[in-house]
Amino acid sequence: MKTIVIYKSKTGFTRKYAEWIAEDLSADTFDISKVTINILTAYDTIIYGGSLYAIGIIGVKLITQNIDKLKDKKIVVFATGASPSREDGINEIIDKNFTQEQQKYIKFFYLRGGFNYSKLNLFDKFLMTLLKWKIKNKKQEELSSDEIGMLAIYDKPVDFTEKKNIDRIITYVNT
Structure with missing residues (x-):
């Protein structure tokens, strides 16, 4: 095969x-x-x-x-x-x-x-930065587990x- x-x-x-x-x-x-x-x-x-x-x-x-x-x-x-x-x-x-x-x-x-922010192209970095800002502006109790996880790994490759x-x-x- x-x-x-x-x-x-x-x-x-x-x-x-x-x-x-x-x-x-x-x-x-x-x-x-x-x-x-x-x-x-x-x-x-x-x-x-x-x-x-x-x-x-x-x-x-x-x-x-x-x-x-x-x-x-x-x-x-x-x-x-x-x-x-x-x-x-x-x-x-x-x-x-x-x-x-x-x-x-x-x-x-x-x-x-x-996830490795440093390997993203410029456009994707821009979109991820917008997403990060959007998530950070939420109240802590409104964050999903995925959003909490994204904030935790945003600045360091995982x-x-x-x-x-x-x-x-x-x-x-x-x-």
């Missing part, structure tokens, strides 16, 4: 997971910028990883816009984010990124990544990646 792992990573956490998955599955791995739909159709299993950006999975449109050409493949999408995994959050990610029809063909996984987090993906692909 021929497997490809593609990814789009802004700060390196998604790339780290993609490389671990590719290594465990002896799969080809590519940054999304190097991949076309014609390349994907040559594979039996397609694994796509992207970081979350306002609960949207960056780069996933390559998969979703071509689902008709990929329906006969095993398709896995994983997203990385700094927040701990929560079922309601995962369901929100799935529903925002995939139609009900697409969900029939795509198996989704969430992997906790990390890396929650663990190789064992890919085990569910590896098991799924191998069954």
